[in-house]
Amino acid sequence: MQLVEKIVKGERAAIAKAITLVESSRENDKKESRRLISELLNKPGKSIRIGFSGPPGVGKSTFIESFGRFLVEKNYKLGILAIDPSSQITGGSILGDKTRMIEISKNPNTFIRSTPSRGSLGGISLGTREASIILDAAGYDFIFIETVGVGQSEIMATNLVDIFSLIVGPGSGDELQGIKKGITEYADIFIVNKNDGDLKSEASKTASDYKSAISYYKKSSDAVDKEVLLVSAIEQTGMEKVIETIQNIVSQNKKNKNFDERRAKQFTYWIEEEVREIIQFSIQNKIKEDGSISKFSQKVIDGEIQMFDAIEAITQNLRNK
Amino acid sequence: MQLVEKIVKGERAAIAKAITLVESSRENDKKESRRLISELLNKPGKSIRIGFSGPPGVGKSTFIESFGRFLVEKNYKLGILAIDPSSQITGGSILGDKTRMIEISKNPNTFIRSTPSRGSLGGISLGTREASIILDAAGYDFIFIETVGVGQSEIMATNLVDIFSLIVGPGSGDELQGIKKGITEYADIFIVNKNDGDLKSEASKTASDYKSAISYYKKSSDAVDKEVLLVSAIEQTGMEKVIETIQNIVSQNKKNKNFDERRAKQFTYWIEEEVREIIQFSIQNKIKEDGSISKFSQKVIDGEIQMFDAIEAITQNLRNK
Numbered sequence: 092m093q094l095v096e097k098i099v100k101g102e103r104a105a106i107a108k109a110i111t112l113v114e115s116s117r118e119n120d121k122k123e124s125r126r127l128i129s130e131l132l133n134k135p136g137k138s139i140r141i142g143f144s145g146p147p148g149v150g151k152s153t154f155i156e157s158f159g160r161f162l163v164e165k166n167y168k169l170g171i172l173a174i175d176p177s178s179q180i181t182g183g184s185i186l187g188d189k190t191r192m193i194e195i196s197k198n199p200n201t202f203i204r205s206t207p208s209r210g211s212l213g214g215i216s217l218g219t220r221e222a223s224i225i226l227d228a229a230g231y232d233f234i235f236i237e238t239v240g241v242g243q244s245e246i247m248a249t250n251l252v253d254i255f256s257l258i259v260g261p262g263s264g265d266e267l268q269g270i271k272k273g274i275t276e277y278a279d280i281f282i283v284n285k286n287d288g289d290l291k292s293e294a295s296k297t298a299s300d301y302k303s304a305i306s307y308y309k310k311s312s313d314a315v316d317k318e319v320l321l322v323s324a325i326e327q328t329g330m331e332k333v334i335e336t337i338q339n340i341v342s343q344n345k346k347n348k349n350f351d352e353r354r355a356k357q358f359t360y361w362i363e364e365e366v367r368e369i370i371q372f373s374i375q376n377k378i379k380e381d382g383s384i385s386k387f388s389q390k391v392i393d394g395e396i397q398m399f400d401a402i403e404a405i406t407q408n409l410r411n412k
Numbered sequence: 413m414q415l416v417e418k419i420v421k422g423e424r425a426a427i428a429k430a431i432t433l434v435e436s437s438r439e440n441d442k443k444e445s446r447r448l449i450s451e452l453l454n455k456p457g458k459s460i461r462i463g464f465s466g467p468p469g470v471g472k473s474t475f476i477e478s479f480g481r482f483l484v485e486k487n488y489k490l491g492i493l494a495i496d497p498s499s500q501i502t503g504g505s506i507l508g509d510k511t512r513m514i515e516i517s518k519n520p521n522t523f524i525r526s527t528p529s530r531g532s533l534g535g536i537s538l539g540t541r542e543a544s545i546i547l548d549a550a551g552y553d554f555i556f557i558e559t560v561g562v563g564q565s566e567i568m569a570t571n572l573v574d575i576f577s578l579i580v581g582p583g584s585g586d587e588l589q590g591i592k593k594g595i596t597e598y599a600d601i602f603i604v605n606k607n608d609g610d611l612k613s614e615a616s617k618t619a620s621d622y623k624s625a626i627s628y629y630k631k632s633s634d635a636v637d638k639e640v641l642l643v644s645a646i647e648q649t650g651m652e653k654v655i656e657t658i659q660n661i662v663s664q665n666k667k668n669k670n671f672d673e674r675r676a677k678q679f680t681y682w683i684e685e686e687v688r689e690i691i692q693f694s695i696q697n698k699i700k701e702d703g704s705i706s707k708f709s710q711k712v713i714d715g716e717i718q719m720f721d722a723i724e725a726i727t728q729n730l731r732n733k
Binding site: 128 | 691696718
């Protein structure tokens with residue numbers, strides 16, 4: 092496959108083309124996409140995949156832009172995959188955020204892609220996992236996966252990354268109770284942004300609050316300690332500590348096998364998802380061809396058959412096909 | 413079924429018990445729930461189901477409380493089903509909203525239930541449709557179905573109701589562009605809240621903006637005109653006009669068969685959903701029993717087989733079972 096070679100060489104046009112393919116929901120594209128990903132998996136790179144999440148208004152995109160610039164200046168290659176909740180009614184600000192990233196997107200060592208979420212909180216954005224495999228094969232050092240602050244999608248995002256970090260703002264320590272315990276548990280790193288100007292002392296207080304909150308969580312014996320870090324995205328301070336912490340957690344996790352185990356678990360989960368999707372697709376086709384649903388539902392409406400019995404009859408019918 | 417008799421008599425404890433049953437995701441409960449709903453469908457009531465949606469901050473819960481009180485004072489029986497996005501990271505205010513409804517919930521002619529969303533934007537809250545059938549059989553006049561302002565779930569909610577209304581705040585006319593066109597299209601009524609105090613002129617302006625916006629939409633020849641209404645939830649003004657408009661739309665739709673057709677379409681869609689769920693459940697079981705996924709995914713990780721071929725082998729295997 093010529094596309095594979097071009098991706099491995101790091102050609103931007105090929106990467107963009109491949110990501111468009113894996114984002115497609117057309118059945119033919121899906122088959123081709125599975126083949127492509129299958130081949131790229133044989134050419135693994137060295138990428139570390141970092142998840143970034145957090146409630147709106149904490150300066151998540153500004154942080155990612157700032158931290159991203161910091162890494163690119165150190166000559167790292169950086170991919171940014173943002174999951175865009177296109178279906179959100181109050182989603183105006185999200186596009187606004189993205190335009191702020193224009194500066195970093197011009198850098199040849201950065202590849203940014205914003206993918207619409209699949210219209211489902213549970214389902215991860217269509218193609219994000221595949222996109223990270225493409226960027227990995229293309230030699231990117233870090234892949235950021237950014238999700239917006241809607242609970243479920245974060246928890247799903249932990250399935251895609253090696254490290255998961257929650258970005259919060261000053262003063263949010265009081266809201267710790269409100270933030271879903273699950274997310275706090277899943278996070279490896281807490282980044283308190285806006286540690287600048289008048290907010291400095293509030294940011295420090297918030298960091299302390301998080302530190303004391305996470306000290307209550309039980310951890311398994313070989314788990315790496317969770318870290319709370321203070322940064323200012325606009326002043327670009329605290330970035331060195333962030334990358335140090337990430338690299339430290341990764342190297343510890345690699346030593347104690349947590350890194351490989353996590354990736355293997357994610358991989359198994361992914362195959363299960365793919366298998367389920369293929370089978371569901373064929374059921375959907377069977378249902379369409381069968382045509383018995385509208386026939387039976389009319390019978391229920393007309394009082395000729397009970398709904399329960401209609402459902403039984405239809406499923407039995409489909410199973411025998 | 414004794415429960416059916418009690419529901420038809422309008423016994424609150426029976427209604428509550430039945431709703432708990434239909435919300436359950438346990439497989440046994442689901443079977444029982446399907447049987448119950450099947451029987452209740454033979455005892456249809458006269459309920460009109462009204463969907464309420466809108467972005468956060470427009471006073472949606474306050475409006476529902478106020479409009480609800482207005483209806484209850486007119487001796488209507490009112491059921492309120494709120495879909496609660498339990499998984500939302502910034503969901504603090506949602507619970508806050510619910511407590512504001514305590515006053516109306518004490519009324520014997522009101523039944524309120526807040527159901528957690530299924531953790532999926534697409535999937536409607538587990539059991540909301542069934543709950544509305546229970547309340548219908550129990551003799552409720554109106555059933556409100558309230559969703560929170562996250563695009564996809566509204567569109568799904570239109571599948572559950574006879575009338576869909578969008579609640580907006582003063583000044584939101586400018587954001588019309590930002591609000592997903594789909595939702596505006598799906599709505600039958602636009603309710604501009606906060607038509608009180610200093611906001612009055614802004615509210616009128618917003619109503620005009622909506623009126624001119626909807627005038628651009630094409631409508632099919634027998635569709636009822638969309639309406640824009642001004643209300644103040646806190647002053648309880650404009651409520652008479654809201655109920656008049658609802659009743660007018662319903663009676664027109666009943667005359668031109670739109671009402672029945674919409675319900676029949678929703679019913680067919682529902683049966684399809686149920687069938688799909690039953691089949692998916694059995695596939696999930698097959699996958700679990702089969703156990704080949706973890707075996708194959710290890711082979712892929714070890715480089716013994718390509719991912720694409722592993723997926724083919726697993727699905728083939730499951731199909732032959």
